[in-house]
Amino acid sequence: MNGFSLRRLLAVIRKELRQLRRDRLTYAMIVGIPLMQLLLFGYAINMDVRHLPAAVVDQARSSASRELAEQLLQSRVFEFDEVLASPAAADRLLQQGTIKAAAIIPPDLEERLPDPDRKVFQLVVDGSDQVVQQAARQIGQFPVRSLMRGDASASSDDASAVEIVSYYNPQREAPLNTVPGLIGVILTMTMVMFTAIALVREREQGNLEFLITTPLSSAELTIGKVLPFIGIGLVQTTLVLILGAWVFQVPVRGSLLELYAAALVFIIASLALGIFISTLVTTQFQAMQAAIFTFLPQILLSGFIFPFEGMPTPAQWLAEVLPLTHFVRLVRGIMLRGAGLVDLWPELLALVVFATLAMLVATLRVHKRLD
Amino acid sequence: MATEPAAIVTHGLTRRFGSLTAVDHLDLEVPRSRVYGFLGPNGCGKSTTIRMLCGLLLPTEGDIRVLDLEIPRQAETLKRRIGYMTQSFSLYRDLSVTENLQFVANLFGLDRARTRRRLDELVQTYRLESLTAQLAGTLSGGQKQRLALAAAVLNEPELLFLDEPTSAVDPQSRRDFWAELFRLTEAGTTLLVSTHYMDEAERCHQLAILQEGRLMREGSPEQLKADLGALPLLVETDRPHAAELALADLPGVLSSAQIGATLRVLVDAEDTREPVTDRLRTQGIEARVSTTDPNLEDVFVAATQGGHRT
Numbered sequence A: 001m002n003g004f005s006l007r008r009l010l011a012v013i014r015k016e017l018r019q020l021r022r023d024r025l026t027y028a029m030i031v032g033i034p035l036m037q038l039l040l041f042g043y044a045i046n047m048d049v050r051h052l053p054a055a056v057v058d059q060a061r062s063s064a065s066r067e068l069a070e071q072l073l074q075s076r077v078f079e080f081d082e083v084l085a086s087p088a089a090a091d092r093l094l095q096q097g098t099i100k101a102a103a104i105i106p107p108d109l110e111e112r113l114p115d116p117d118r119k120v121f122q123l124v125v126d127g128s129d130q131v132v133q134q135a136a137r138q139i140g141q142f143p144v145r146s147l148m149r150g151d152a153s154a155s156s157d158d159a160s161a162v163e164i165v166s167y168y169n170p171q172r173e174a175p176l177n178t179v180p181g182l183i184g185v186i187l188t189m190t191m192v193m194f195t196a197i198a199l200v201r202e203r204e205q206g207n208l209e210f211l212i213t214t215p216l217s218s219a220e221l222t223i224g225k226v227l228p229f230i231g232i233g234l235v236q237t238t239l240v241l242i243l244g245a246w247v248f249q250v251p252v253r254g255s256l257l258e259l260y261a262a263a264l265v266f267i268i269a270s271l272a273l274g275i276f277i278s279t280l281v282t283t284q285f286q287a288m289q290a291a292i293f294t295f296l297p298q299i300l301l302s303g304f305i306f307p308f309e310g311m312p313t314p315a316q317w318l319a320e321v322l323p324l325t326h327f328v329r330l331v332r333g334i335m336l337r338g339a340g341l342v343d344l345w346p347e348l349l350a351l352v353v354f355a356t357l358a359m360l361v362a363t364l365r366v367h368k369r370l371d
Numbered sequence B: 001m002a003t004e005p006a007a008i009v010t011h012g013l014t015r016r017f018g019s020l021t022a023v024d025h026l027d028l029e030v031p032r033s034r035v036y037g038f039l040g041p042n043g044c045g046k047s048t049t050i051r052m053l054c055g056l057l058l059p060t061e062g063d064i065r066v067l068d069l070e071i072p073r074q075a076e077t078l079k080r081r082i083g084y085m086t087q088s089f090s091l092y093r094d095l096s097v098t099e100n101l102q103f104v105a106n107l108f109g110l111d112r113a114r115t116r117r118r119l120d121e122l123v124q125t126y127r128l129e130s131l132t133a134q135l136a137g138t139l140s141g142g143q144k145q146r147l148a149l150a151a152a153v154l155n156e157p158e159l160l161f162l163d164e165p166t167s168a169v170d171p172q173s174r175r176d177f178w179a180e181l182f183r184l185t186e187a188g189t190t191l192l193v194s195t196h197y198m199d200e201a202e203r204c205h206q207l208a209i210l211q212e213g214r215l216m217r218e219g220s221p222e223q224l225k226a227d228l229g230a231l232p233l234l235v236e237t238d239r240p241h242a243a244e245l246a247l248a249d250l251p252g253v254l255s256s257a258q259i260g261a262t263l264r265v266l267v268d269a270e271d272t273r274e275p276v277t278d279r280l281r282t283q284g285i286e287a288r289v290s291t292t293d294p295n296l297e298d299v300f301v302a303a304t305q306g307g308h309r310t
Ligand SMILES: Nc1ncnc2c1ncn2[C@@H]1O[C@H](COP(=O)(O)OP(=O)(O)OP(=O)(O)O)[C@@H](O)[C@H]1O
Pocket: B017, B020, B022, B040, B041, B042, B043, B044, B045, B046, B047, B048, B049, B087, B196
């Protein structure tokens, strides 16, 4: 071997950046994919959560119950203009999709109001709709007891006043979870596919045949081609974070630095997967297919779309092997629960192990010959 | 100088792809500072042999020594001392002429000042001055070839492999290209050129004629023509096509090719000249049969159709 040369590595990086700059499509995809995905997935979060059709089932028929109905109407989140006689009628309308929620006011409303141990009323929502989930959460924060007492500010006994019963989606996945997970999805999609394609391109277009007869080592070539993508991955992460905060008010409650550290490990894991794929295929098209092949199970099983706990056990085992599963947990923990990497170390460890193994296998498979 | 070992020596060099034997027990000896040609039809194993000699492909069997290095074991050391111009364009189409050359210069570890000097030289030698900023993908066939050659010789290699370097180039450009190649040999570079053009083969100091991975003939063009082992006949007739058909199944006729109004017939020996004249007469074809000087095409035909003889 020739040893590792920084000059050759830099030459490859410079070449790669030049080519990237001239490749409008890739360029557009680097920015376009996060933008499009964020808006597509984010749309569900941002949809105007006002005026959702809803009904009130007033079983108390008292002045207090009428006042409560009035207060709910004021909330503007749900449009409680339908007044129904029985919970059964509400169920039917929910099933039809005519209403998205129903407030069930119990006959003993007056007795419940002063008792902090009891729920004041029940909100039945269509849990199949993420928007409704979000809206229900707002009603859940509704300071019923204070309002009914006529207090200006909420008090401690408001906390558990509303019982939310979610139909069709008892897990109540928060739509807020979408944006953090989306970082992982976008990184998987672009990192794996772009590296695999970029590496296979050298082979497919015949460049490799010339490169092999120069002192360039396969490590210099691979690392040089892959390093720019680490930068691209971090740019994409930043893009999603900024847009997520700006458009959808998604917070970063934990450390931003730790978030980027987790993203970096995940990017490296994805790049290693991309390198590995590039050693298995011979054309750019095959590389794309193989990338999608690794990408679909990750999206479906990582907990990004379907809650992990709801999956059958074998699917859970499979999910544990996929890097995205661990990254989704990491990023949700850091962004939403304010957790640190220390608390989430098993997930980080899993990512590190995956990245190391994939890099090892990939390096063993990349060799400086045509056959 | 005279005792300097050959640039390339192989013994029993063989490469199989599955059941196909692309290169079949080649014994080669390529002298230094010469142009050595591989002449052979498509698929005869020219590229495969070159790839094995550069260490790009592993041989299935056989030994290779290139520039006194054992290949593939010492291939990495060899790579600094050779240049390789691939059969299809292998530089980056989306980089400019200068960017491509700069990249190659960096790979060979040239520093900034030397890179600039070397690039100036190359751009001038290979007439790329007006094209430096143009993307390689938009160059014409001949311009691409000159750029590829410039990249292949950038590290001033002792040994240069050229795989069908002029396949997409007009005759004038081909002549210019060869002038550049000869300049390189004068400077001491050894050249290994593969081709299927006779005029190109004619220029080589030494030739190896390959067929189906086997070495059929080896020697200088003059030597090969002198040792043809067959006799070219010129058949002048008004009906060359009929004459060709008439002679097709005659024993001793190796091949025939129509060239303008004449038919060039290659026969195995002087004895076959009589039967040729007889056959044409009995078929009622008026013709004048004379002998002519052998050319490389005759050598090629005799070598690839006249059985094995090395
Ligand atoms: N990677 C490979 N896998 C399978 N077969 C191969 C491979 N490379 C070459 N061959 C086969 O080996 C034989 C020799 O190929 P090679 O490219 O060396 O021919 P060539 O003399 O260079 O031909 P051409 O003049 O068309 O370039 C051909 O039959 C080809 O199909």
